[in-house]
Amino acid sequence: MKQLIMKNISKSYGPVHALNRVHLNFSENGIYGLYGRNGAGKTTLLNILSSRIFADTGTVTWDGRDVVRHPEKIAASCCYMPEKHLFPGGFKISRLLSLAQQAFPDYSKQTETRLCRAFHLNTGLRYNQLSGGFQSIFRIVLGLASNAPITLFDEPVLGLDAVSRDRFYQELIHAFSEHPRLFIISTHLISESADLFNEAVIIHNGEILRQAPVEALLSNAFYVSGRASDVNTFLKDRTVLGSQDVNDLKTAVVEGNLHTEKPIPGLQFSSLTIQKLFIQLTADPGGQESDHE
Amino acid sequence: MNKIKASLAYNMRVYWQMSLWYLWIYPLSMGLTYFALIQTRIISVESGSLIYRIWGSVVFLFAIFIRFKEDFEFLLVLSNTRWQIFISRLITALGFSTLFSVLIVLERVLVDHFNRILGYQNITDPLHRFAPYTVNPAMQFFYFLVLCCCCCAAGMWLGSLFYRFGNKFMSAFWLLFSAFLLIMFPMMMWTLHQKSLLIRTLSAIGQFLSHFHVAAASGTLLLLAVGFSALFWLNIRRLPQQ
Amino acid sequence: MKPEFDSEKSIYLQIAESIEDDILRNVIEEESRVPSTNQLAVMYRINPATAAKGINLLVTEGILYKQRGIGMFVSTGAVKKIRLKRQKSFDSKYVVPLLTEAANLNISKEDIIMMINKNRKSSS
Numbered sequence: 335m336k337q338l339i340m341k342n343i344s345k346s347y348g349p350v351h352a353l354n355r356v357h358l359n360f361s362e363n364g365i366y367g368l369y370g371r372n373g374a375g376k377t378t379l380l381n382i383l384s385s386r387i388f389a390d391t392g393t394v395t396w397d398g399r400d401v402v403r404h405p406e407k408i409a410a411s412c413c414y415m416p417e418k419h420l421f422p423g424g425f426k427i428s429r430l431l432s433l434a435q436q437a438f439p440d441y442s443k444q445t446e447t448r449l450c451r452a453f454h455l456n457t458g459l460r461y462n463q464l465s466g467g468f469q470s471i472f473r474i475v476l477g478l479a480s481n482a483p484i485t486l487f488d489e490p491v492l493g494l495d496a497v498s499r500d501r502f503y504q505e506l507i508h509a510f511s512e513h514p515r516l517f518i519i520s521t522h523l524i525s526e527s528a529d530l531f532n533e534a535v536i537i538h539n540g541e542i543l544r545q546a547p548v549e550a551l552l553s554n555a556f557y558v559s560g561r562a563s564d565v566n567t568f569l570k571d572r573t574v575l576g577s578q579d580v581n582d583l584k585t586a587v588v589e590g591n592l593h594t595e596k597p598i599p600g601l602q603f604s605s606l607t608i609q610k611l612f613i614q615l616t617a618d619p620g621g622q623e624s625d626h627e
Numbered sequence: 628m629n630k631i632k633a634s635l636a637y638n639m640r641v642y643w644q645m646s647l648w649y650l651w652i653y654p655l656s657m658g659l660t661y662f663a664l665i666q667t668r669i670i671s672v673e674s675g676s677l678i679y680r681i682w683g684s685v686v687f688l689f690a691i692f693i694r695f696k697e698d699f700e701f702l703l704v705l706s707n708t709r710w711q712i713f714i715s716r717l718i719t720a721l722g723f724s725t726l727f728s729v730l731i732v733l734e735r736v737l738v739d740h741f742n743r744i745l746g747y748q749n750i751t752d753p754l755h756r757f758a759p760y761t762v763n764p765a766m767q768f769f770y771f772l773v774l775c776c777c778c779c780a781a782g783m784w785l786g787s788l789f790y791r792f793g794n795k796f797m798s799a800f801w802l803l804f805s806a807f808l809l810i811m812f813p814m815m816m817w818t819l820h821q822k823s824l825l826i827r828t829l830s831a832i833g834q835f836l837s838h839f840h841v842a843a844a845s846g847t848l849l850l851l852a853v854g855f856s857a858l859f860w861l862n863i864r865r866l867p868q869q
Numbered sequence: 870m871k872p873e874f875d876s877e878k879s880i881y882l883q884i885a886e887s888i889e890d891d892i893l894r895n896v897i898e899e900e901s902r903v904p905s906t907n908q909l910a911v912m913y914r915i916n917p918a919t920a921a922k923g924i925n926l927l928v929t930e931g932i933l934y935k936q937r938g939i940g941m942f943v944s945t946g947a948v949k950k951i952r953l954k955r956q957k958s959f960d961s962k963y964v965v966p967l968l969t970e971a972a973n974l975n976i977s978k979e980d981i982i983m984m985i986n987k988n989r990k991s992s993s
Contacts, residue, residue, distance in 0.1 A: 365916055381868065384706075385708075386703055386867065386868040387867035387868055388865055388867055405708040405709070405710070406708055406710075409630070409706045409707060409708045409711070410630075410706075412706050413706055414704070414706070415704075416704065420700040420701055420703070420704050421701060421704065422637075422641070422697055422701055433633050433636060433637055433705065434633075434705065436629055436632055436633035436636065437629065437630050437633035437634075437705040437706065437707070438705075438706070439629060482706070500914065503914040504911055504914055507910045507911045507914060507915070507916070507917065508911050510917065511906075511907035511910055511911065511917050512907075529874075529880060529913070529914060529915040529916065529919065530914065530915065530916055531916060532916055532918055549879060605876070605877065607876050
């Protein structure tokens with residue numbers, strides 16, 4: 335099983351540490367989600383994986399080969415659709431797609447035609463004539479049709495309406511089941527996308543907080559709520575991820591498995607959604623409620 | 628290999644579109660200028676002549692090969708390695724240098740032919756004395772080929788430097804260039820004039836240019852072209868996307 | 870089959886239950902084909918591994934079986950198996966919560982039995 339491995343990757347832009355000692359493992363057939371706040375390091379991470387930029391320290395290997403020393407190996411297998419608009423604006427979409435067909439060895443013209451129809455993408459227009467949403471759609475079509483063994487998407491659903499987003503998720507799974515490959519997708523839409531992923535990676539301030547299947551993440555945290563005094567007693571000697579007080583009542587997010595907890599009178603345990611877990615893990619210290627006194 | 632084919636298809640199209648502008652605007656403006664000059668009797672049809680002009684396009688080639696950002700970033704999106712980007716740009720530069728060299732030699736052949744038929748002499752254009760032309764068309768073609776390649780390579784290297792070091796570097800470069808052209812160069816001329824050396828200097832330069840050794844110059848230019856290409860490669864081999 | 874999932878229970882469990890519900894209500898008959906893992910994944914916009922986990926759960930319990938190259942089928946006797954399984958968990962799943970909530974609301978055992986009899990009459 336081929337692996338894409340990041341070992342000890344660090345990258346700084348002057349005084350800013352974009353990535354700090356990142357270790358990540360991706361297996362060749364899987365869909366991985368990359369979650370992080372704005373500026374957490376998601377784009378830097380994807381750029382380093384695809385050799386758009388180079389890390390200060392550490393190595394990236396694909397199938398055992400260092401991608402910097404053997405750039406042709408990763409280039410032949412990788413398709414990275416960035417968030418930025420890096421396409422020549424004056425070129426027609428049809429021409430850009432045919433260039434992609436030449437450039438990517440496993441490209442499927444059939445998939446491209448089907449997707450263009452599904453998303454109503456007018457291939458006769460020039461790239462700079464497309465709206466922001468359709469530029470995202472164009473990147474989606476290209477990325478999925480490329481059939482590249484490593485396909486990276488940086489915020490693929492930016493500016494897309496709900497129908498198109500849902501279509502993307504459907505087409506992503508369809509593409510993955512027909513032609514398994516490694517997908518890494520960064521997105522801000524956490525609740526929508528969580529079910530797509532084999533594993534989710536949560537990155538915060540350049541460091542990896544979690545890499546695990548979404549279910550594992552959710553089975554390792556839960557809400558405890560009740561009277562503040564009771565809750566505080568419960569929270570002793572536990573890892574608390576966040577809490578919220580209203581009058582005399584308190585709700586806290588705590589690490590542990592909800593189903594192995596002994597029921598305690600006066601306390602209610604309930605499960606967390608992945609989006610709430612993400613917010614708790616990456617919110618500013620002091621909590622989200624601190625401004626509303 | 629397919630990556631290079633795709634990159635070439637893209638590069639050729641971009642540069643062809645840019646060259647088209649030059650290839651019709653330049654002859655058109657030249658033709659109109661001469662027509663105007665003849666109409667206003669500044670030059671007469673008999674005393675005038677057809678002269679070689681298109682060789683000024685080497686400057687145009689230098690200028691268009693400075694373009695780097697859009698091509699580099701798009702070719703990276705198509706997952707080209709930096710080596711593949713380098714090779715495809717080199718081939719594009721060679722292709723367009725060949726095209727323009729063919730046009731330059733063709734122009735010379737046609738102009739000489741028409742001058743002979745119409746009985747003109749190349750006397751009214753002072754710059755023509757210093758144009759690097761030689762009798763042998765093959766040598767002529769080779770000379771202009773390496774001259775164009777050299778200009779393309781220099782432009783590519785400069786463009787990649789602008790990309791790497793950003794807008795501040797680019798502004799500093801053009802500022803220095805303009806300063807030299809508009810301030811330092813005229814001041815140099817004035818100093819020479821003060822010392823009554825101007826005429827002698829200009830005629831020495833004139834002597835050099837009119838006894839131009841095309842073959843030797845070709846060799847030098849070839850070395851320069853290779854040098855600039857090497858510098859271009861060294862700059863882009865680990866160039867991060869901005 | 871359930872059109873959407875909720876966030877309370879694992880998705881693969883919800884898939885398994887949803888298929889079981891359909892088998893129980895005869896929406897999917899015994900020895901007929903159920904959607905493949907990939908079909909389920911695309912339909913629900915979920916990872917195929919999750920869909921596979923749900924299907925495999927039913928295979929392990931003998932409710933579904935795999936025919937190589939053709940797909941997943943409902944086993945004969947699946948309805949009985951499902952009924953038996955659910956009868957066993959009926960107690961902890963429905964009765965215990967009912968009694969807990971009744972205790973919270975001070976509803977007596979006699980009141981519960983009265984409610985049961987009233988509803989039984991109207992539903993039969």
